[in-house]
Amino acid sequence: MSAADGFAALGLSTRILRAADELGYDVPTPIQAAAIPPVLAGRDVLGSAATGSGKTAAYVFPLLQRIDAAIRPALRRTHVLVLVPTRELAAQVGEAMIQVGRFLNDPLKVSVLYGGVSINPQMMALRGGADVVVATPGRLLDIVEHNALKLSAIDCLVLDEADRLLDGGFADEVTRVLALLPRRRQNLLFSATFPEAVQSLTAQLLHDPVRIDVTGEPATEGQIEEHAVEVDAAKRTPLLRHMIEQGEWSRVLVFVATRYACDHVADKLRRNGLEAAAFHGDASQGARTRTLADFKAGRIRVLVATDLGARGIDIARLPVVVNYDLPRAADDYTHRIGRTARAGASGLAVSFISAATESHFRLIEKRQGRRVERERIAGFEPTETASPEAATGGVKGRRPSKKDKLRAAAAEAAARK
Numbered sequence: 554m555s556a557a558d559g560f561a562a563l564g565l566s567t568r569i570l571r572a573a574d575e576l577g578y579d580v581p582t583p584i585q586a587a588a589i590p591p592v593l594a595g596r597d598v599l600g601s602a603a604t605g606s607g608k609t610a611a612y613v614f615p616l617l618q619r620i621d622a623a624i625r626p627a628l629r630r631t632h633v634l635v636l637v638p639t640r641e642l643a644a645q646v647g648e649a650m651i652q653v654g655r656f657l658n659d660p661l662k663v664s665v666l667y668g669g670v671s672i673n674p675q676m677m678a679l680r681g682g683a684d685v686v687v688a689t690p691g692r693l694l695d696i697v698e699h700n701a702l703k704l705s706a707i708d709c710l711v712l713d714e715a716d717r718l719l720d721g722g723f724a725d726e727v728t729r730v731l732a733l734l735p736r737r738r739q740n741l742l743f744s745a746t747f748p749e750a751v752q753s754l755t756a757q758l759l760h761d762p763v764r765i766d767v768t769g770e771p772a773t774e775g776q777i778e779e780h781a782v783e784v785d786a787a788k789r790t791p792l793l794r795h796m797i798e799q800g801e802w803s804r805v806l807v808f809v810a811t812r813y814a815c816d817h818v819a820d821k822l823r824r825n826g827l828e829a830a831a832f833h834g835d836a837s838q839g840a841r842t843r844t845l846a847d848f849k850a851g852r853i854r855v856l857v858a859t860d861l862g863a864r865g866i867d868i869a870r871l872p873v874v875v876n877y878d879l880p881r882a883a884d885d886y887t888h889r890i891g892r893t894a895r896a897g898a899s900g901l902a903v904s905f906i907s908a909a910t911e912s913h914f915r916l917i918e919k920r921q922g923r924r925v926e927r928e929r930i931a932g933f934e935p936t937e938t939a940s941p942e943a944a945t946g947g948v949k950g951r952r953p954s955k956k957d958k959l960r961a962a963a964a965e966a967a968a969r970k
């Protein structure tokens with residue numbers, strides 16, 4: 554079977570098949586094989602697919618094929634709205650739309666809308682309309698309030714990283730966007746995880762959905778090699794340097810808990826001669842875009858990031874992810890380690906565990922349904938033992954207050970000196 558046959562069997566048109574070929578996609582990934590036919594048929598889809606499983610093309614291919622088949626007037630009406638939780642993911646999905654859009658019969662107009670940058674160029678770009686809008690919810694609402702975009706012709710809504718969009722911080726904005734959309738429309742929800750908290754919302758949103766769950770597919774999961782290395786908190790930066798050098802890691806994404814730690818660890822690594830940069834929400838959008846581009850191009854070897862970097866960002870050939878600090882939530886662990894081993898490549902995920910975080914890591918393991926062997930590295934063996942609070946799982950219950958965080962940051966800084 555030739556490569557394109559795999560995609561052709563899913564009902565994709567010659568033009569979209571050419572796009573797949575041009576992108577170098579030989580064989581559909583499991584989420585693509587399962588989602589493309591129902592999306593083409595106009596069905597609602599609830600897709601649980603691990604990060605890196607190819608879920609973007611799973612909706613971009615069929616939706617653009619449908620747009621291609623329709624007659625489009627010169628003044629574009631927006632038919633497809635993709636909501637995403639972060640600016641980076643917006644840019645990435647927009648780019649995928651543009652790439653595939655080049656193969657359509659009639660040029661595709663894509664508008665990418667996100668906050669943190671001036672609104673005017675985005676509103677200007679919307680003059681003449683757009684076939685597809687990819688947006689973060691807040692900026693989308695601003696633009697609609699400025700009358701720069703009408704949502705009355707949307708016939709397909711995509712929620713990418715839907716768990717984030719339907720949970721906590723975004724839920725209000727997303728609800729406001731939903732109220733502006735036509736009631737009759739197709740809804741596609743994709744995420745690596747669907748925590749219980751968002752399940753009732755998804756049930757309200759979807760109409761007789763096709764449920765697709767490929768999270769258990771060995772194609773991605775089995776190829777992430779997980780390591781848990783025991784080390785004292787104060788020794789983590791030297792250990793990180795040691796592992797980068799010994800392992801000759803060409804590129805590594807390091808997750809830390811706070812913006813402060815981000816800057817601090819990146820700075821320490823730089824002072825020791827490693828090309829490192831910090832990536833967090835305090836930086837301007839321009840700086841974030843540049844840093845990410847430098848990292849993707851290999852000009853930066855170590856990117857130290859908060860969980861902002863954990864979602865949706867697609868960095869090809871990222872061999873190693875390190876949890877310098879463990880994520881608070883078990884779901885974030887999935888998202889973080891999903892940064893490596895994208896689309897079938899293999900990857901390494903290393904978590905640093907100290908006496909104080911051992912019980913929290915056990916919780917993460919429980920949620921993941923697997924255990925990771927603890928390891929020690931010569932010269933970095935831990936000497937600390939767990940405090941009674943940590944031993945009873947103090948990390949789990951209460952969210953740390955601002956004061957707790959300040960105290961922890963100060964203690965951490967003192968430990969690093």
Ligand code: AMP
Pocket residue numbers: 577578579580581582585603604605606607608609610867869895896
């Ligand atoms: P996504 O999960 O959509 O972020 O995709 C993860 C990565 O897989 C991206 O770099 C895609 O370009 C790549 N990809 C998606 N589908 C395929 C495919 N069928 N074959 C090879 N690579 C793919």
